[in-house]
Amino acid sequence: xxxxxxxxxxxxxxxxxxxxxxxxxEWQYYGSSPLALAAMQxxxxxxxxxxxxxxxKNNQYLxxxxxxxxxxxxxxxxxxxxxxxxxSSSKIDSFLEAHQYINGNQKYLDRMSQEESxxxxxxIGPWK
Numbered sequence: 378x379x380x381x382x383x384x385x386x387x388x389x390x391x392x393x394x395x396x397x398x399x400x401x402x403e404w405q406y407y408g409s410s411p412l413a414l415a416a417m418q419x420x421x422x423x424x425x426x427x428x429x430x431x432x433x434k435n436n437q438y439l440x441x442x443x444x445x446x447x448x449x450x451x452x453x454x455x456x457x458x459x460x461x462x463x464x465s466s467s468k469i470d471s472f473l474e475a476h477q478y479i480n481g482n483q484k485y486l487d488r489m490s491q492e493e494s495x496x497x498x499x500x501i502g503p504w505k
Contacts, residue, residue, distance in 0.1 A: 378471045395418060395421050395422075396417060396418065396421050397421075400417060403417065403478065403500075404417065407496055407500070408497070410493075412489075412493055412496065412497065413496060413497075413500060415431060416418045416496070416500040416501050417500055420500060420501050420502075423501075439456070439460040439461075441453060441456075441457060443480075443482075444480060444482075446478070447479065447480045448478075450473045450476075450478050451470070451473050451474075454469060454473060
């Protein structure tokens with residue numbers, strides 16, 4: 378991925394202790410692909426978030442979907458404000474209206490081969 382400007386993120390996880398003990402064998406199964414490692418790390422983050430979410434009450438946790446925010450920033454911001462018990466303001470509205478929101482994921486998806494997309498789907502599965 379482009380955000381790995383140094384080689385470290387392509388050859389080992391970006392943090393220690395973030396993956397299962399058998400992460401290396403899974404990674405080798407996918408040919409030690411940097412893309413596979415990124416997908417494995419994403420899955421680990423999502424699993425941790427889900428685990429932490431279960432320890433909270435519904436009124437203590439709000440899941441915000443990136444794609445929904447891109448599609449409907451004002452509506453999603455209203456949900457965030459309501460959840461946070463904060464009032465809307467004209468500054469927030471102006472800020473949201475002054476910016477264009479483009480799904481940054483698409484540029485990576487467009488560059489992936491069918492084989493890479495299938496590999497990510499296998500790794501991430503329900504965590505996408």
